[in-house]
Amino acid sequence: MTGDRDLETLVRRHLAAEADELPFLLDGEAVRRRLAEQRRTPWHLLALVPVTAAIVLAVLVGQALMADSGVDGPGGPGVWGPLAVVPSAGGEAALNTGTLRITETCVFLDTAGGESELLVWPADRTRWDASAGTVGFTNSDGSEVNLRDGELVSFGGGGDSTVEGGVSGEEWVARTQWVARPDPSCPMEIRWYVNEVV
Amino acid sequence: MCRGIRCELNEQLVDDLRARHPEAIERLLDEYGRLLQAVAFHILRSHADAEEVVIDTMLSAWGRIGTLRDPAALRPWLLRIAARHALARRRRSAPDHALLEGVQPATSGADPEQIALAEALEGLPPRMRACLSLHYYAGLSVAETASALGISPNTAKYHLKAGLEQLRTALEVEPRVAPRPRAEA
Numbered sequence: 001m002t003g004d005r006d007l008e009t010l011v012r013r014h015l016a017a018e019a020d021e022l023p024f025l026l027d028g029e030a031v032r033r034r035l036a037e038q039r040r041t042p043w044h045l046l047a048l049v050p051v052t053a054a055i056v057l058a059v060l061v062g063q064a065l066m067a068d069s070g071v072d073g074p075g076g077p078g079v080w081g082p083l084a085v086v087p088s089a090g091g092e093a094a095l096n097t098g099t100l101r102i103t104e105t106c107v108f109l110d111t112a113g114g115e116s117e118l119l120v121w122p123a124d125r126t127r128w129d130a131s132a133g134t135v136g137f138t139n140s141d142g143s144e145v146n147l148r149d150g151e152l153v154s155f156g157g158g159g160d161s162t163v164e165g166g167v168s169g170e171e172w173v174a175r176t177q178w179v180a181r182p183d184p185s186c187p188m189e190i191r192w193y194v195n196e197v198v
Numbered sequence: 199m200c201r202g203i204r205c206e207l208n209e210q211l212v213d214d215l216r217a218r219h220p221e222a223i224e225r226l227l228d229e230y231g232r233l234l235q236a237v238a239f240h241i242l243r244s245h246a247d248a249e250e251v252v253i254d255t256m257l258s259a260w261g262r263i264g265t266l267r268d269p270a271a272l273r274p275w276l277l278r279i280a281a282r283h284a285l286a287r288r289r290r291s292a293p294d295h296a297l298l299e300g301v302q303p304a305t306s307g308a309d310p311e312q313i314a315l316a317e318a319l320e321g322l323p324p325r326m327r328a329c330l331s332l333h334y335y336a337g338l339s340v341a342e343t344a345s346a347l348g349i350s351p352n353t354a355k356y357h358l359k360a361g362l363e364q365l366r367t368a369l370e371v372e373p374r375v376a377p378r379p380r381a382e383a
Contacts, residue, residue: 008362
């Protein structure tokens with residue numbers, strides 16, 4: 001019977017041995033060449049043409065629906081302050097911890113991994129208190145929390161990023177149906193959809 | 199607060215990347231390329247795909263260096279980008295791609311235990327392999343591993359525990375040494 005420590009040591013050694021046996025053939029030239037190719041040939045944008053058409057249609061429909069329901073559209077009355085807000089929360093429940101940052105134009109999370117992630121809030125459970133500069137949030141169990149700048153927070157929810165999905169911040173903003181869209185100055189490479197405040 | 203030679207190197211490297219010095223990519227590759235290639239290989243089990251992940255990671259780092267606040271976090275930041283690129287590539291590619299390629303480092307010595315481990319690793323889900331590699335090879339803490347993969351620390355702990363259990367089972371089932379045929383009298 002292999003003990004936990006023995007097995008961990010075995011796995012460490014095995015992974016290191018695999019790494020040692022891998023030939024490393026890359027040089028900076030290969031990366032620079034790919035970078036130059038990316039700049040020259042934005043083929044990936046062509047793939048976005050049918051997607052963009054679908055998004056434009058979805059946004060038009062969404063705006064029509066929001067007009068009917070009285071929800072603020074992009075560029076609305078500003079009841080959302082610096083928040084980026086979508087109509088409702090998703091169902092994901094991954095956890096993301098960091099320091100909440102509330103500025104005049106953006107609300108984002110500074111994570112332990114050293115990155116700034118834009119927070120996206122569901123309109124049906126979020127409130128912006130302009131006088132206090134705080135975010136009010138209702139969890140799915142009905143509990144209420146008020147969040148302040150500089151607070152250490154954990155959010156349940158889900159995220160995506162330019163790296164993972166290949167969608168730039170600008171493309172993502174254009175594709176998303178907003179109640180209040182993020183200010184263009186906000187960090188948008190990584191986005192986190194808030195579902196719970198843990 | 200960041201101190202030491204490694205920290206100073208990272209700070210200089212991040213400064214040069216932010217200043218868009220092209221030679222900084224070369225230095226980033228020299229410094230972290232092998233590490234990133236190994237983690238990508240552990241996840242994808244394919245040398246060719248692992249190389250592509252390293253290039254993708256370099257391009258992402260070049261494009262996104264402005265989002266990295268703390269140069270001391272450069273290593274986990276790169277590992278996070280590489281792991282996510284690898285998992286995204288895995289989702290896009292055929293599941294038996296690595297098997298078709300037939301690259302099997304660390305089994306060339308024909309040690310039965312190593313072969314059993316390599317085969318058992320291939321049988322694990324990619325996200326579980328990512329957890330094992332980031333934690334046991336790259337040396338990230340459980341919290342850093344979870345953050346790198348965008349999962350909760352409890353989920354990362356589950357993947358590590360379940361991964362080890364599956365590897366243990368594979369090692370116990372695999373005969374360590376083939377039985378010798380008995381000599382006829």
